[in-house]
Amino acid sequence: MRAIVEVMLNSKVLDPQGKAVEGALSNMGLSAVKGVRIGKRIELEIAEGLSQEEAQAQVEEAADKLLANPVIETWSISWER
């Protein structure tokens, strides 16, 4: 089982990386792109034998305390089997 944690800067926060990529896409002439925001995808391999609830609780703790900084970022968790 694998947990996928996605971390994004919260929407009010300026994303200089996204802005730079947006500028480059515009230089390429790709006028379809209106905006770019860059985040992180973090894959966590989960030990066998844990209940889904226990695994969910630990992954949430990881996301909240280390993987994301709640002051400027948001996170979401999805699961792959």
Add this chain to the structure above:
Amino acid sequence: MGALSRRVAIITFPGSNCDDDCAHVLGDVLGYEVVRVWHKETQLPDSCDAVCIPGGFSYGDYLRSGAIARFSPIMEAVIAFANAGGTVIGICNGFQILLESGLLEGAMQHNESGKFVCKPVHLKVGRKDSRFTHKVDLDRPLLVPIAHMEGNWSCDDATFERLQAAGQILFQYCDEEGVVSAASNPNGARGNVAGLLNVEGNVLGMMPHPERYSEELLGGEDGKMLFTSMLER
């Protein structure tokens, strides 16, 4: 021997690179006793007068600056020391680590320009009665260099107003006349914040590097006053 007998611990994480500079200024230039502490240790030296968390790129800035260092073993001791009223200064990456530790409020983002900025900047001193500035004896702003990619400090409106009202904003980027404006802001930090205190006033985080301007030979010595302030109270 001008200096009083004082002991200061300097923490080194993997990737710290201003620890030698801090040790040189605090030890060789100012004559305090310096104890080097590796991040894997779990205790600070006995009767420590201050802890210095130096600049650098702890853990290669992986994930976010300071995020991983915050969970190094020594940080429990540093947090306990700070919570007991001990003097802690975090410089540059040290500031980022203090934010991630929750000892200071807000968070660092990438510089608004997207660029690494390295230059001397002027700093308006918010108050001269703090533990870190009571020996600052100048009628002009301080001149201290910055060198960072993530110094764009931010927080929400309510937090900012509270920090401001409590006098926790110790340094703001300004021009040479002391005027704080967008033009004198090198990284986009909210309110031009360059240095921030905790509410008790015993913990300081600052992006500029006082250890780099503590000797006239190296361009300036305004930084020295912050170290003598925090150690000679």
